Amino acid sequence: QKEVEQDPGPLSVPEGAIVSLNCTYSNSAFQYFMWYRQYSRKGPELLMYTYSSGNKEDGRFTAQVDKSSKYISLFIRDSQPSDSATYLCAMNSNYQLIWGAGTKLIIKP
Amino acid sequence: NAGVTQTPKFRVLKTGQSMTLLCAQDMNHEYMYWYRQDPGMGLRLIHYSVGEGTTAKGEVPDGYNVSRLKKQNFLLGLESAAPSQTSVYFCASSTGGSPLHFGNGTRLTVT
Numbered sequence: 001q002k003e004v005e006q007d008p009g010p011l012s013v014p015e016g017a018i019v020s021l022n023c024t025y026s027n028s029a030f031q032y033f034m035w036y037r038q039y040s041r042k043g044p045e046l047l048m049y050t051y052s053s054g055n056k057e058d059g060r061f062t063a064q065v066d067k068s069s070k071y072i073s074l075f076i077r078d079s080q081p082s083d084s085a086t087y088l089c090a091m092n093s094n095y096q097l098i099w100g101a102g103t104k105l106i107i108k109p
Numbered sequence: 110n111a112g113v114t115q116t117p118k119f120r121v122l123k124t125g126q127s128m129t130l131l132c133a134q135d136m137n138h139e140y141m142y143w144y145r146q147d148p149g150m151g152l153r154l155i156h157y158s159v160g161e162g163t164t165a166k167g168e169v170p171d172g173y174n175v176s177r178l179k180k181q182n183f184l185l186g187l188e189s190a191a192p193s194q195t196s197v198y199f200c201a202s203s204t205g206g207s208p209l210h211f212g213n214g215t216r217l218t219v220t
Contacts, residue, residue, distance in 0.1 A: 008149060034208070043113070043199050043211030044152070088151065096167075097209070101151040 003027050006089055006100030014108050019076040023089035023100045026070065030091040030098070033065050035074045038086045038102065047087070048074065079107045111135050115200050115212035122190045122219045130185040130215050132200030138210070140203045141183040142167075143175060145196040146214075152199065158183055159205075190219045 006023045013019055021035075032051055036044035048063040050056045050072075056063045062075040072091075076083055084107045089100040113134045122128055132141065143155040154167030158177040172194060174186045183202075187194060195218050201209040 004151075006151075041213070043201075043213045044209075045211065046208035049208060090152075096154065096157075097152075099151040099153075101149055 001026065002101075003098050004089065004091060004100045007103055008101050010104040010106055012106040012108060013079060015079060015081060017079050017107075019074075019079050019083070019105060019107075021074040021076075021087050021089075021103050021105065023072050023091075024070055025072075025091060025098075027091075027098075028067075028070065032092050033063070033072050034090045034097070035061075035063055036088045036090060038088060040085075044088055081107045081109050083107050113200055113202055113210050113212035115198075115215050117215060118213070119216045120218070122187075122217065124191060124219060126190050127186070127188050128190065128217075129187075130198055130200075130217075132183045132185070132202075132212060134181055134183075134200075134202040134210070136202060136210065137180070138202035138204055139180070140205050141177065142201045142203075142209065143173070143183065143185045144199045144201065145169065146199060147196050155185065155198075190217075192219045195219045 004025045035048040037047045038044040053067045060077045064073040086102040086104045088102040090097045116131045142157040144152045153169045156175040158164045161180040164175045176184045198215045201211045203209045
């Protein structure tokens, strides 16, 4: 069993929809949780970064962490075609990151 | 504002050939990393460095070597390429924690 599980998708939704992306993990020692966005043929870029359980909001994006369930989510409101990308979750308890496989998201105009 | 630059962008090798991938960062970061990305596997750490002159093994180090002679550069070498090393290779740098700053990758095919 992988330490971090993430549905690879693809997830296809119409423009304007609310998108929910999720990861589950098994290591209760993970303390930092991140979401990276990766456009085709580009490197990943940091989107959201959280430390504790609860919600963190940044514009149309909300990151949610539930440590008791070992479950993290990324919500995208009013999704745009420019949000089409692969979203990777990552988490760590020290300087090494453990990555999910990434979910490919397609926003249809 | 270059950030992390990887060269080359693409490369095709025959089995048994060698090559070096170069990563350069201009952010004065102490930590540098080499990852490979394969479909369905996510990012897997090959080697990393916590400072000039230091290197350490990651999750999948076999078949690769690295060197960090200068703080801004991190080289990844393949001494005898194998088809299993066909992948997209990403270099990243950081101050020691998140966030990692990534380059745009090197796409390597080994035939």
